[in-house]
Amino acid sequence: MENGTDYINATAESDEYGIDLAFILCWCVSGAVGVIGNLIMSLTILLNRDLRNVTNILIVNAAVGDIAFILIMLPLNIYTWVTWVWPFGDFLCKLTNMVTMYSMTTSAYSFCAISYDRYMVVTKPLEHRSIRTRRVSCYIITIDFIGLLSVIPTYFMAYEEDNQCNYLDHGTTMAQIHEVTVFICLYVIPLFVIGFNYIRIAKVLVLSIRRQLCERSNAAIAKQQSKRIRLTKSLLLIIIIYGLCMLPYYIANIGLQFLTDEIALQRFYNIIMIPSVLCYVLATLVNPVMMFVLSQKYRHHVLRCRPTFFRPNLMNTRANGSNRLTLTRRTTGTQF
Template sequence: MNSSDLWNLTEVQFCFALVNNSCPRNVRSVLSVSAMYVVMIGAIVMTMLGNLVVIISITHFRQLHSPTNFLILSMATTDFLLSCTVMPFSMIRSIESCWYFGDLFCKVHSCCDIMLCTTSIFHLCFISVDRYYAVCDPLHYVTKMTIPVIEVFLLISWSIPIFFAFGLVFSELNIIGVEEFIAAIDCTGLCVLIFNKLWGVLASFIAFFLPGTVMVGIYIHIFTVARKHAKQIGTGPMMKQTGSENKMKASSKQESKATKTLSIVMGVFVLCWLPFFVLTITDPFINFTTPEDLYNIFLWLGYFNSMFNPIIYGMFYPWFRKALRMIVTGMIFLPHSSTLSLFPAHT
């Protein structure tokens, strides 16, 4: 053994210095570690606070108690839980390349990760159904999108991902056929979610590609119908408009704006998570040779989606900005604040 080999040995750091078969730590410069912690902690805090504002706003202000907003409330709860239960532990694993929290919690963490991601896209899928009836069948919207219907949507959005995530991980169906690879990389301080070829495709299809395709199809149809309605209103006979016509025009404009906003939420979701799910499918077919840093970049791009949703609400929804001001200034604690109007007078 020459001097260079001895130097390389001294440079290797382990997750658990006094434990046999400990995983090696990813040695990074102080600058890169600091930058990564700043970015990731910033994302966690923004995700937590942004979604908390949505949760407080919709639960506190009676004006916001609508079917669509109950779905948005549940999705904000999903994103908030992700920021509390998943992202902090993923941050330490991504930066240190070590898992310090035990094998059981590794499985629970992986389950929560899959569950909350799948729950988010299920919510978005049902929100697109809600928007479909609001724009394409407005006369029957109130009778079709009732609170019991929303409760069924929420039950499906939460129950299926829970059974899917915990059932898959704890049954270990996802690692059948790749036991040799797992045994080769196994060490103390490792927490990775490995998918075999079958479940890499199935999990991505169930959690992302199937509901995502449904959403895209629904929104394309919605935009086609909305554009047709806009043309019909814009090219109608030149006559003095009645109050009901003005009201219909304003309602159509409001629904169109809400639909565009929610479609942007969906579009951001797809762009954030698409690289990760493509990687999940392809990784088993390239013998799990994806670089760890690339995997982490795609994973955190997906996490950032939970941070972007409240920002989109703030950009497009005046009620969100007004509610935020009331929360920050403490006006929300005043008596009868829940009955104050969050909408401009003309709406």
């Protein structure tokens, strides 16, 4: 009987180890793709003037936090999950938790700023265009300032002890209040602000469409309005997918602090906590993937920078100098 019980326990431990290993592998792959995707997206936007609008700059601002999260937090935590030991000292313990908090804060409030900027573009396009440089600077300074403020408590709360990195004393009232507060400030409130702004945008667009139908406006105005609607829908889709990816991570952190039974805690950790981190890592992929899928202009710039052997047209023009010159002009001088 004891041998049978030992076999069952050993099998269960082996299954849990296999599941953990599968999730760690997914973290590594997703993290690598996330870093590459966010770097390509950021460089493409910053190096092409026609892509440097307010919305895209705010997306780059959120991507910076995502890249820092993947490069700093993810490798150290993978090592800890495998060895159950934190040998990196007190400073890195504080830094990883601070980077995580900064990434969550800047991403959440960047999307808030994007939703408000969309509202301003739809309602006051001329006024917004005249002050767009000053407005994007104000957005980024405010968002980064909020992000830096959010990491101050984290610096004092995170500590290393007995080769373990501790952020919150598990199950305490302070830990429970902290996780609920983070959920409200970084998820519920931004979601409310984003929803409020997009509801206002929808009202303005509906009234504008009705006015166009009544006045029978020209094709140029109708095309511009259609472009705004399409862009608004795309941005809303990005925000919804990002929010769905982040929700399990917030729920897991809250649930972890309200469980006190060790068996239930271990089961919760394996079933929910570890997959929730994968959801967080996948959330860092949302911006570059959705930008590539939804933005034809961004996709054109990315594909244009492919290596030479992926561009047969360029290979075919090597024999003709005039064609090569024409292609160079078309590649480098086109404005969209």
